[in-house]
Amino acid sequence: MAGVVNYIKESFTELKNNVSWTPWAEAQSLTILVAVFSIIFSLAIWGVDTVFSKVISLYFNLING
Template identity: 55%
Template sequence: MAKFVNYISEAFQELKTNVTWPEWAEVQRLTIIVAVFSVVFALLTYGVDQLFVKALAGFFNIIK
């Protein structure tokens, strides 16, 4: 158990001293970019899904 606690404390120490964290403004900017991209991707996925629904409905109406 002592090895595990030592590992965790060393990991936190390394995160504090050796990792370069981005500035808060950059984090906010990148978060907005990811959110916008996610919404656009979701809308595109919805659009393609609706296109396939209409195409399949049309196909099945033709073969009826």
């Protein structure tokens, strides 16, 4: 159990002292950029899904008469 506690302590020390963190303003702008592209991508997938759904419905309506 002491090994796990020591590992966690060393991990926090590593994160605190040796990791170079992105500046807050850059992190905010990148987060907004990711959110915008996620929304655009999800809308594009929704549009393609809607079109394919309508095409498949028309196809089956033609087959079934």
